Amino acid sequence: MTQTKEQTPRQEITITGFGGQGIVLAGRILGKAAVLGDHKQSTLVQSYGPEARGGACSAQVIISEGTIHYPYVRHPDILVSMSQTGFDKFIGQLKEGGTVLIDQDLVQPRGLEGDVFPIPATRIAEELGRKMMANIIMFGFFTVITRAVSMEAALDSVVGSVPKGTEEMNKKAFDKGCDYGVALLKSWEKKAKGREGA
Amino acid sequence: MNPAVLTGEHFMTGDVACAEGALAAGCRFFGGYPITPATEIAEHISARMPELGGTFIQMEDEIAAMASVIGGSCAGVKSMTATSGPGFSLMMENIGLAVCTETPCVVVNVQRAGPSTGLPTQGAQGDMLQARWGSHGHYEIIALAPSSPQEIFYQTIRAFNLSETYRVPVLIMTDEMVGHLSERVVIPKAKAIKTVSRPRAKGRKDRFKPFEPGPNGVPPMAIAGEGYNIHVTGLTHDEMGYPAMTVEAQAKMMAQLVGKIRRNLDDIISTEGYELEDAEIVIVSYGVSARTSLAAVEEARGEGIKAGLLKLNTVWPFPEDQIRALSERVKGFITVEINLGQIHLEVERCACGKVPALLAGHPGGTIIPPDRVIEILKEGF
Numbered sequence: 001m002t003q004t005k006e007q008t009p010r011q012e013i014t015i016t017g018f019g020g021q022g023i024v025l026a027g028r029i030l031g032k033a034a035v036l037g038d039h040k041q042s043t044l045v046q047s048y049g050p051e052a053r054g055g056a057c058s059a060q061v062i063i064s065e066g067t068i069h070y071p072y073v074r075h076p077d078i079l080v081s082m083s084q085t086g087f088d089k090f091i092g093q094l095k096e097g098g099t100v101l102i103d104q105d106l107v108q109p110r111g112l113e114g115d116v117f118p119i120p121a122t123r124i125a126e127e128l129g130r131k132m133m134a135n136i137i138m139f140g141f142f143t144v145i146t147r148a149v150s151m152e153a154a155l156d157s158v159v160g161s162v163p164k165g166t167e168e169m170n171k172k173a174f175d176k177g178c179d180y181g182v183a184l185l186k187s188w189e190k191k192a193k194g195r196e197g198a
Numbered sequence: 199m200n201p202a203v204l205t206g207e208h209f210m211t212g213d214v215a216c217a218e219g220a221l222a223a224g225c226r227f228f229g230g231y232p233i234t235p236a237t238e239i240a241e242h243i244s245a246r247m248p249e250l251g252g253t254f255i256q257m258e259d260e261i262a263a264m265a266s267v268i269g270g271s272c273a274g275v276k277s278m279t280a281t282s283g284p285g286f287s288l289m290m291e292n293i294g295l296a297v298c299t300e301t302p303c304v305v306v307n308v309q310r311a312g313p314s315t316g317l318p319t320q321g322a323q324g325d326m327l328q329a330r331w332g333s334h335g336h337y338e339i340i341a342l343a344p345s346s347p348q349e350i351f352y353q354t355i356r357a358f359n360l361s362e363t364y365r366v367p368v369l370i371m372t373d374e375m376v377g378h379l380s381e382r383v384v385i386p387k388a389k390a391i392k393t394v395s396r397p398r399a400k401g402r403k404d405r406f407k408p409f410e411p412g413p414n415g416v417p418p419m420a421i422a423g424e425g426y427n428i429h430v431t432g433l434t435h436d437e438m439g440y441p442a443m444t445v446e447a448q449a450k451m452m453a454q455l456v457g458k459i460r461r462n463l464d465d466i467i468s469t470e471g472y473e474l475e476d477a478e479i480v481i482v483s484y485g486v487s488a489r490t491s492l493a494a495v496e497e498a499r500g501e502g503i504k505a506g507l508l509k510l511n512t513v514w515p516f517p518e519d520q521i522r523a524l525s526e527r528v529k530g531f532i533t534v535e536i537n538l539g540q541i542h543l544e545v546e547r548c549a550c551g552k553v554p555a556l557l558a559g560h561p562g563g564t565i566i567p568p569d570r571v572i573e574i575l576k577e578g579f
Binding site for chain 1: 378489
């Protein structure tokens, strides 16, 4: 309803998880990539309150070619979930045919039909020795799967948003997420081809 | 070390953009007390101020914070504070002192839902009449209402410029939504930013009258410690600044305090019109609600309804003449604001019964969806 005349290409993204997983930072990195790297319009609204302290936490990002008047996400095109509570709370809002990305070890996509893109982001982060980088791994995965922002903008934004001295580690985490996404898409493509051949 | 003006393109929150606007305007004293959702302004400025040789001080409460801002300004430094509802209430008495002593300063209110402690983390626009009349006595004051991080950057600079020009407190009445919204903010080169400083005392130090109006109706200001004899009081005072307990002195001082604003409405009042030329229904709004309203105007236009938006960048002094002029030719007004009718009362007053003035209000905690504005528009007209 609110997007009449804002018919310019526009994507609404909700990122959810627990407080402390870097959900809001992931949203900030995404919005920053869209604005500074891809020269689009973007808004970030973060959930803010007692529920954000350890409970379900969310970042709402809109990316648009045109002006964004109403900055709140009501029906996300993309839902990224890094916790079950976050998934359960926001899945009902997903636009029909919307894309869902989950940390597969933390989220059971209950009752969801259609494509879900799973990644063991936290596990990969633990293997890298930095559990707190799960958000960056997820962001790399997100960039490959959704193409909501360009690869170059995404990487620049990661490097420009993390604490000084951690750039290389975060770059590595981002790459891990990207690689996982590319491999997943390839394996699905292969499977689809196999089915066609049969 | 970062420069005072962070020239470039940024993705930042309204609160941070407000802090950067203040520094770009030349603010070098911040006295505050943290409160959600304004804390990030103090937090950001506390990190930036020492880089610029300025002063940040966290006071014991908001009463003291406002007092420190008056002190900072009297010492010759552009000064500000930032707070939210409960702190704004505590600042009221000293805001009146700044009005009476003609002390330039900027007060930011990142509004949250009240009354009392209310919803600390959720926004509203419920302090708009408090901004106008919250301190006792009759006075004129200036209040601005930005609707995006980019606007808050520029309006904070404008707040300092108006405050320094007219020697009056200027209030920035923003809201939690704008304060916590991240968006593109473009900061221009330092030399492209126009800053204004107060008229300063000149001439013989023994003949200076600290409250004698200059050519533009505003008294030149002596800085504490530079050698001029000054006396500053919240009592009714004469041009020497000395208490003058007479009806005549009161009338003269009031004419000065009120007149310097009322004579300069064209300079102070800033509004923007969208699709107003042929508008039949005019939506009046400000702050975050102006964004929602713009979406509603576009939606209404898409349905063939001739709606337009009058966006108030300056809320106080109220743009009475504009509403009066519009009421001669439009079918009606809808005021969109996150309270149960405040600026709406002003619109209704200025429409003077000529056309209906409706309210699209909200008790607070969230923004008003454009659909709600459209519903009211369709029901009402």
